[in-house]
Amino acid sequence: MAELYDLVAARAYGLAYRVLRDGAAAEDVVQEAFVTVWEQADRLDPARGSLEGFVLTVTHRRAVDAVRARMRRPQVSDDASAVERVEDGGRPVADVVTDSIEFEQATEALDGLPAEQREVVTLAYFDGLTHAEIADHLGVPIGTVKSRLRLALARLRDRMGIVQRT
Amino acid sequence: MNCDEVRELLPAYAVDALDSEERAAVEAHLETCDAHGELSEWRDGALQLAYATPERAPPPALRGRILSRIAASEAAPSAPAGAPDVAPRRPAEVTPLPRPGEPSTAAATPAGRWRGLAGYAAAAVLALVVVGLGAWNVMLQGEDGSDVVAHAFAPEHGGRFVYLSEEQLAVVTFDRLDPLPEGRAYQVWAIHEGQAPQSAGLLAPSADGAASIAIPVALEAGDVVAVSVEPAGGSPQPTSDPIAATGP
Numbered sequence: 001m002a003e004l005y006d007l008v009a010a011r012a013y014g015l016a017y018r019v020l021r022d023g024a025a026a027e028d029v030v031q032e033a034f035v036t037v038w039e040q041a042d043r044l045d046p047a048r049g050s051l052e053g054f055v056l057t058v059t060h061r062r063a064v065d066a067v068r069a070r071m072r073r074p075q076v077s078d079d080a081s082a083v084e085r086v087e088d089g090g091r092p093v094a095d096v097v098t099d100s101i102e103f104e105q106a107t108e109a110l111d112g113l114p115a116e117q118r119e120v121v122t123l124a125y126f127d128g129l130t131h132a133e134i135a136d137h138l139g140v141p142i143g144t145v146k147s148r149l150r151l152a153l154a155r156l157r158d159r160m161g162i163v164q165r166t
Numbered sequence: 167m168n169c170d171e172v173r174e175l176l177p178a179y180a181v182d183a184l185d186s187e188e189r190a191a192v193e194a195h196l197e198t199c200d201a202h203g204e205l206s207e208w209r210d211g212a213l214q215l216a217y218a219t220p221e222r223a224p225p226p227a228l229r230g231r232i233l234s235r236i237a238a239s240e241a242a243p244s245a246p247a248g249a250p251d252v253a254p255r256r257p258a259e260v261t262p263l264p265r266p267g268e269p270s271t272a273a274a275t276p277a278g279r280w281r282g283l284a285g286y287a288a289a290a291v292l293a294l295v296v297v298g299l300g301a302w303n304v305m306l307q308g309e310d311g312s313d314v315v316a317h318a319f320a321p322e323h324g325g326r327f328v329y330l331s332e333e334q335l336a337v338v339t340f341d342r343l344d345p346l347p348e349g350r351a352y353q354v355w356a357i358h359e360g361q362a363p364q365s366a367g368l369l370a371p372s373a374d375g376a377a378s379i380a381i382p383v384a385l386e387a388g389d390v391v392a393v394s395v396e397p398a399g400g401s402p403q404p405t406s407d408p409i410a411a412t413g414p
Binding site: 010013015030035053056107154155 | 180216224235
């Protein structure tokens with residue numbers, strides 16, 4: 001089990017780094033996330049989700065908050081880079097320590113989404129945009145963003161049974 | 167915000183794509199309404215996105231920093247019941263440990279490949295995290311002999327000391343160290359009984375005087391960890407009396 005925590009730290013750091021693209025900021029986010037998990041440990045209901053998932057959920061929220069605070073109004077630099085990020089999944093190349101089975105399967109699930117759904121979840125999850133900002137960015141109604149997000153998450157979740165280990 | 171409105175926002179909430187007002191409104195509703203179990207399903211979908219992110223090795227120093235923060239909160243004199251002695255919350259007393267020869271839960275996880283990357287500090291962080299997470303029925307392999315010493319010392323500086331014997335790691339934190347004149351620094355020493363002090367590094371207090379350090383060292387009863395004021399950059403041996411000292 002101790003090793004599992006090592007796994008969470010690397011995944012959490014990878015997630016924070018991907019959102020923030022800044023090692024020092026990612027470190028701060030991961031540190032705060034671990035402390036939050038520590039502080040809330042006694043109040044959490046294990047039935048509501050795995051510990052690993054909780055660490056990642058807290059890490060992501062803090063990373064998004066940090067990137068929004070930094071940019072005030074988060075913006076995608078331009079359309080070309082957004083498309084590029086969507087297409088390659090925005091994966092940083094350097095310092096990637098391992099590609100796990102979960103990574104491969106989750107990436108496959110993400111890549112398997114229709115492009116318009118993948119674009120919306122990528123802008124939301126990895127670029128930290130709000131759904132209203134995504135609607136602005138793509139020039140589509142916010143209801144369209146909501147429904148694409150809903151469909152994308154449902155499809156990703158359905159693939160979870162394949163990916164999730166016991 | 168009513169149930170239907172919240173339901174419509176939950177997917178975006180699960181990926182942190184709401185603005186702060188929307189998020190606050192959703193959370194206010196969730197506080198008082200139990201009818202949104204579907205949130206966990208949206209969260210599962212969102213987690214797939216986290217898994218679609220490549221892992222990165224965090225800088226080794228991050229583990230020590232997290233350890234220090236957690237150790238400090240655990241050993242703080244104002245901590246809730248059980249502190250400063252964390253031993254009663256050891257996982258060994260919460261969950262039966264696997265017997266030797268039994269298949270371990272960890273062996274079945276991909277985490278196994280991380281074995282070997284984990285340094286002493288990682289192990290210590292994990293031990294401390296696990297100590298606080300007995301509610302998850304987490305098990306810490308091979309830790310049944312582990313012992314945690316935690317106590318406050320040097321109250322004028324808000325000192326706390328944590329020692330993890332299994333990991334051979336000591337963590338010393340201070341809430342308030344006096345500012346030092348230019349050219350001076352706080353140096354930490356590990357002193358094995360009957361031997362000369364060994365430098366364990368310099369403290370770098372923040373603006374408000376808080377500082378912490380994680381020291382990989384095997385300590386036994388009678389050994390001491392001390393802090394003295396030395397020339398910036400540190401001394402080979404202490405040149406002044408300690409301002410604080412403690413031990414396991």
